[in-house]
Amino acid sequence: MKQITSARNEQLKHAAKLLAHGKTRREHGQTVIEGVHLLQVYLQAGGEPLQVYVPENKRHLSEVAALLAQLPENRITLASAGVLSKISGLAEAEEVLALIEIPASGALPQQGDCVVLDRVQDPGNVGTIMRSAAAAGVKQLVLGKDCADVWSPKVLRAGMGAHFLLNVFDRADLAQWCAGYAGNVWATALSETNERNLYGMDLTLPAAWVFGNEGSGVNAELLARVTGCVKIPMAGQTESLNVAMAATVCLFEQMRQRL
Amino acid sequence: MKQITSARNEQLKHAAKLLAHGKTRREHGQTVIEGVHLLQVYLQAGGEPLQVYVPENKRHLSEVAALLAQLPENRITLASAGVLSKISGLAEAEEVLALIEIPASGALPQQGDCVVLDRVQDPGNVGTIMRSAAAAGVKQLVLGKDCADVWSPKVLRAGMGAHFLLNVFDRADLAQWCAGYAGNVWATALSETNERNLYGMDLTLPAAWVFGNEGSGVNAELLARVTGCVKIPMAGQTESLNVAMAATVCLFEQMRQRL
Incomplete structure (x- = not known):
């Protein structure tokens, strides 16, 4: 597990840009998903997050801990309380933020619903x-x-x-x-x-x-x-x-x- | 037609309170509807607004003028531009605000959908x-x-x-x-x-x-x-x-x- 204590950390600045700008999302083919529920569905669908950011004061919440247990240690970064809320668009920081690759879509569908x-x-x-x-x-x-x-x-x-x-x-x-x-x-x-x-x-x-x-x-x-x-x-x-x-x-x- | 030039006008202060506070709406049995579309439906349904407030710079818009033509003159108040936007919760003032009585509902329905x-x-x-x-x-x-x-x-x-x-x-x-x-x-x-x-x-x-x-x-x-x-x-x-x-x-x- 890694640790971040400053909102000026380069990784967090990148995540903040992904949250704020469609252009950055398209250039990098990445986005950030917020909250336990979205990460649950993402993992259930077989997704492998590039990095998951968790506020230290929330890592032991049972549903957060259950998610973290499914992830390799090197994909988890703890952040000091308050740091994550600065980059999120939400009033209160979510329990987790996950940096993910935008799923590749391939050629346009020619059949099927x-x-x-x-x-x-x-x-x-x-x-x-x-x-x-x-x-x-x-x-x-x-x-x-x-x-x-x-x-x-x-x-x-x-x-x-x-x-x-x-x-x-x-x-x-x-x-x-x-x-x-x-x-x-x-x-x-x-x-x-x-x-x-x-x-x-x-x-x-x-x-x-x-x-x-x-x-x-x-x-x-x-x-x-x-x-x-x-x-x-x-x-x-x-x-x-x-x-x-x-x-x-x-x-x-x-x-x-x-x- | 009446005219209002100050946001401190007592009628407008009352409308602002109705927009902001459920308690005021319930005490007076009144509310304020915003915009041409809502007022159109209200009039079509047989509603009779207590007072309609129109910014001077919008009274000649065709859909506003068509609505005002359906109303008795003494139910229309012109307000100087900018005064109405102060009391509305919206970034831009709607074309019209209408002070209306909340329709009386009577006894709870015992049948029907x-x-x-x-x-x-x-x-x-x-x-x-x-x-x-x-x-x-x-x-x-x-x-x-x-x-x-x-x-x-x-x-x-x-x-x-x-x-x-x-x-x-x-x-x-x-x-x-x-x-x-x-x-x-x-x-x-x-x-x-x-x-x-x-x-x-x-x-x-x-x-x-x-x-x-x-x-x-x-x-x-x-x-x-x-x-x-x-x-x-x-x-x-x-x-x-x-x-x-x-x-x-x-x-x-x-x-x-x-x-």
């Missing part, structure tokens, strides 16, 4: 949709270029570990992806006239679901290439659900039809 | 669930005593107008409500052993859905009185959806069965 996000910009929405996808059994996530940064602390927090249950394809050219995808591609769009009713569709075949920007929906170029637009029937006078709720409804209806 | 919230504490979750309820055709919302304040600015914002499409019963004794309710009462709970599978249930009869605290779920006393506990099947290793997503899945499955 996918969730595809086109300029979904709220970190909470991206994380929530990832959680719904994982819960509904979808294993591939494709993000276009202007989404909230999927490996940022806020999206990681909202995803509650879904990042490590999904294959994440980041910063994709969605029109190019769509042209190469073999299955049906469904978009939820409000203004299309030829919408299909979600509850009248056969959703048993592999499919990709495209969810679009909170304000403007799916972009026109991509919309022109999808198999069809889907409407979620609504009982009330409400005009719309937010994108995370709409995604949840669609993905669980797909799962229901396959039970 | 309900959504019931037991200590749901995140304002975003409460608002999102209200939006789902309205979209899925449920018209009654019962909140227990320790929920996020349903008439607070954050819940109003997240609800996107659902407050004015629902009958809202606030600060209810849920055990007492449950004893007097005639229909089925379903709770989503993770740890119950006798759970019903959501997709195997007949949801065509009127029912109340109880959703619980983000961390601890539905409290034991209430859980002992419900008709049954419902489990949402999940395909992945994910342990749970957040409460707003779970509510969305249940309420839309109920709606689907009734289409």
Whole structure:
């Protein structure tokens, strides 16, 4: 076990930059995950953290100790209390921070169930949709270029570990992806006239679901290439659900039809 | 039309207190709604604001002007630019603020579809669930005593107008409500052993859905009185959806069965 007593330590400064800047995350292919729960899911999924940072005053908490017992000693660094909270974006320091490699994603998926996000910009929405996808059994996530940064602390927090249950394809050219995808591609769009009713569709075949920007929906170029637009029937006078709720409804209806 | 040029104006100080303090809202039976969209839904639902405050530099925006045209002149107050932003919790002032009476709710519902919230504490979750309820055709919302304040600015914002499409019963004794309710009462709970599978249930009869605290779920006393506990099947290793997503899945499955 190593020990750090100064926030000016080079490793910690690197971790702080990873937490703060998407550019640093992309340059190094690394990110930092915060908290016991995320690290638990990461380890369960077979992840091997590059380094885990633990405040000295929390190393003996039972759930922290249980995690540390799973790690080689040379991957654990103790930090004096207060040092870690300086680099974290949170008011209170998490029990653990882990420096990890961003999982490599390979070529864009050409088949199998996918969730595809086109300029979904709220970190909470991206994380929530990832959680719904994982819960509904979808294993591939494709993000276009202007989404909230999927490996940022806020999206990681909202995803509650879904990042490590999904294959994440980041910063994709969605029109190019769509042209190469073999299955049906469904978009939820409000203004299309030829919408299909979600509850009248056969959703048993592999499919990709495209969810679009909170304000403007799916972009026109991509919309022109999808198999069809889907409407979620609504009982009330409400005009719309937010994108995370709409995604949840669609993905669980797909799962229901396959039970 | 009246005019206000100072943030120390007594009316504005009252509105600021309503925005900031639940106690003030309850004492006066009033709240403040922010933004064009909320006021549109409020007016469409037949609401009559006590007073609408508009920054002078925004009164001629087309959507603001369209709203003001629906109001009696003596209900409109112009404020100099900058004065309204001081009392709002938002970084940028909304186009309009409206002082309204909190709709009276009457006796707790004994029949008909309900959504019931037991200590749901995140304002975003409460608002999102209200939006789902309205979209899925449920018209009654019962909140227990320790929920996020349903008439607070954050819940109003997240609800996107659902407050004015629902009958809202606030600060209810849920055990007492449950004893007097005639229909089925379903709770989503993770740890119950006798759970019903959501997709195997007949949801065509009127029912109340109880959703619980983000961390601890539905409290034991209430859980002992419900008709049954419902489990949402999940395909992945994910342990749970957040409460707003779970509510969305249940309420839309109920709606689907009734289409």
